[in-house]
Amino acid sequence: MARITAGIGSSHVPLLGVAVDQGKTRDEYFSPIFAGYDWTRDWEKQQKPDVVILVYNDHASFFDMKIVPTFAIGCAERFGICDEGWGPRPVPDVEGHPDLAWHIAQSLILDEFDMTIVNEMDVDHGLTVPLSMMFDTPKTWPTKVIPLAVNVVTYPVPSGNRCWALGEAIRRAVESFPEDLNVQIWGTGGMSHQLQGPRAGLLNREWDNKFLDMLVGDSDAARWIPHIEYLRETGSEGIEMVMWLIMRGALGKKTRCLHRHYHIPCSNTAIGHIVLEPEA
């Protein structure tokens, strides 16, 4: 039986990808950010996940305004790397797991989550930056990946409660897959940041840390945070944090924190990172 063994939350700021690609991860600016991921990189070498369900958002890279899926699951064998205007990141293509992806897609639809199925897709920094943070610069990624793209750009975006419930349904789907697979789920994006308008640059260390606290233990209070609270407290792009709730929902009633990291700033953004495991 496949099982979800751990969850990771992480920011996916594009500048982190630039730092990796240009070998600057240990310079004065980036060192405190990357040092907070050292623990996780070592831990992943022992965990060796077979598949990562990677929850992220596309930033007008593959999807434009023609089609705006709320929840899209990537079922392809392979995903290419988007050119986001500065040329594609020099990272390996991402290998999918179509058997598990299709199994999850079918199970979710029966479970009343009407997913968009994507059979050809390139992925942007939202997906590749977390891979670089957790696995550094390998020739091929050491895990297969099921991309799960969430609309967090055009409002209304899905509610926190809906995201959490989707995570719960993903857990049920994974546990009904017959093959013995070690599956992780990652929620990415955030933490506080605003990239637009006169209020740009807003960061909120206190709120972000309260949010990290809420992911640990048996509370499900975070699923009820309304969109307006993310917008007021964490900036217009802080809403990406709803994607962390899909990860949290998939870990079951109770979690244990294995590792946690927070740093301000990276470009316009607060960096947050957490490693959780389900606790019976």
Add this chain to the structure above:
Amino acid sequence: MSELKPTQNIHEYLAEFDDIPGTRVYTAARARKGYWINQFAMSLMKAENRERFKANERAYIDEWNISEEGKQALLARDYNRLLDLGGNVYFLSKLFSTDGFSFAEAVSTMTDMTFPEYQDMMKKGGRSPQGNRSIKGGY
């Protein structure tokens, strides 16, 4: 199953967004208004389109169904105006990259600060949420 909550009223949901200082939430109304501004910006993902745009910006923009006001805002790189006209920052960022600007530098032009001032604010912990959460509430 978790407790069921009543569906939120869309009018009340949207009205709250207007109470956030210095912020244009990318609502369906803005997405409709700015559709061609955003699709124009998206076209700059292709190198050949970037070259045609750089060779003659006005001629390239004229190929798109964008209002004269929108065209002027694009030519002037007036990003706050473009947000008002329904532009979204992830689409507009294709224009940043075409111009060779970093995301942070382009974002700083939407504030009342110079780029060095903006960078300095970020290094010191960013803009405080204090007083920046609500126009009506002033908190």
